[in-house]
Amino acid sequence: MSTDLKKSPSNGYEKTLTSEEQQQKINEIRRLVEPLPDKLSIYCSDASISRHLRARNWNVKKATKMLKETLKWRLEYKPEEIRWEEVAHEAETGKIYRSNYVDKYGRTVLVMRPSCQNSKSIKGQIRYLVYCMENAILNLPPNQEQMVWLIDFHGFNLSHISVKVTRETAHVLQDHYPERLGMAILYNPPKFFEPFWTVVKPFLEPKTYRKVKFVYSDDLITKKIMEDLFDMEQIESAFGGNDNSGFDINKYAERMREDDKRMPSFWTRGNTLSEDPQPALTSATCLNPANLDSDSNASDKEKAVNSSSNEVDSEVSPDDNLLVNNGSKDGTGDVH
Template structure:
């Protein structure tokens, strides 16, 4: 999930070393091992060839088992109804895809469903990147947010999936008007995020001209939606219009909108029932947040692996 400006050519010899260590790959896995992709894994592991290879192997294994490329809109449409995550119809000044996130719009209790929806959004955002871009921008709107919207279990798995399987994809994360109660939470979570990721996180407040400049530097304010201080009143979320866009994307990139992955056979209710087995543990962790005892909850988080 972290990011830097490293170009594939700067890692050319190491890219070849990684390919040698990977050995022969199935055609499907090879699709995710372009020079640019390997360069991202190298950057995520500070140029360490063996660590980057191990990380990439784990992603290829995950992709084989989880099949993120087989998720289709119809499978995750329910998760998308409130616009809690959606791809904006504009880019930043660098041509990067923009994902808008609204934590207060959480509408389901299915842990598996929420992660699967996130993966679909990441895959879709990547497919919509221009040829010259590897990264995206997150715009996180905290309007209406309170601590009840935080799930430690989902947060932990989100961080794991993004950092381990989508390295170097984040160009910037804008936290827009986070409430004061969020700041201590972020300070406690920060040690569990990669340093490069933390450097991309910017706190922006609508009543602070200095922090608003962060948005002005990144976006054409005529295109940015009004909720973030922009002038585009037509860029908000409409589920019907967004559903149409996503179906068109499925057709464009995959040639059909049929859900083929086995896990897609689970209905949302089935997914929520299966998640209920672990829900009492999640509730205990979340209760610690609300009681101000988050440190003990965070002991269960996996700290980032040390970089060589």
């Protein structure tokens, strides 16, 4: 069957492949990154590889390079091992938290309040953000793989702008959490945020910044974005909803501690439910860092043209802790 090419405003043409062609590319990438230890094989399920391929416009060489870099990062950073007690101090002000509701598509919602930044440590801020991403993924329903960010600009001023944090945030989210963002709602951003957004956009992939929606409480047209996406009875009053309960760090800490207990079994479940049959991996099977470093499927020539088709549908919208997300996809029960 032939491959159809669709015109795209971002890169001219966007590949649309048949299911058979997609599966062939998925299988090819799996062969290129194996063998893997059990703990990393979960990231080579069909759904996970598919996200990396979509992020790289179905280019096998670029997607393989991206996946290898993510596997190496996960091996070294160990994001799934971060626990609440390690990052609780970053969460005290409610600058990022997982809401107790989902949107109308069942997507996890992360609320972000950049004006509540309480840390000068970029390392600490990014580590807490990664914890929140892992927790959001943990709480995704089986038929959903993306999340929504609700970003509240109340109290936001120039002192809360950090290009360095934004750049590092964009790097982690786009490179290591591709296709996880469904939509990012920027709620009541001040006028001075617009030039900052102009500076930040080059850090983001075209697919990513197209997921960012500006919503203003005094604009009926943009307010409809919220109403179409959420049950307003459940939404915080800060976003025009009817929930006035506010953020309670003690109650939130209880939720996170319970989620932490689920993480190890979640990983086991993910390995067990992985739809892709993996070869038997023994304790002697180990990830070869040299192999991860090698760009076995990405030539220098391809790197040079990377910007033309390098569409990462990741999750980011800028600011001290700003990010973005949209739509649902395959319901494979994949963890990452």
